[in-house]
Amino acid sequence: MKKLEEAVRSVEMEGLLWGASKLVAVGYGIKKLQIMLTIVDDLVSVDTLIEERLTVEPINEYVQSCDIVAFNKI
Structure with a gap:
């Protein structure tokens, strides 16, 4: 799980x-990693972050799926 977190970060x-x-x-006995993050809406697209950064090589070796638990827009 430590390598997963390092890859995501x-x-x-x-x-x-x-x-x-x-x-x-x-x-x-299965656990999932939950990480809080802050994005600037004008600079970062959530879809781009997930599709182009978190589900491609080499991170996809560790990441099976991404779920948004809570979403607050300021």
């Missing part, structure tokens, strides 16, 4: 700031 974009993280139990 290695993604850098102007207007993207990674925050706190935690492991959340899913069931049967």
Whole structure:
């Protein structure tokens, strides 16, 4: 899970700031990584972040899927 978090946090974009993280139990001993992040809406597209940065080589070796738990627009 440490390598997963390192891979995700290695993604850098102007207007993207990674925050706190935690492991959340899913069931049967399986855990998922949950990370808070802040984006500047005019600079970062959520779709671009997920489709072009988090689901491509080499990160897709660790990332199976991405879910948005909460979304606040300021």
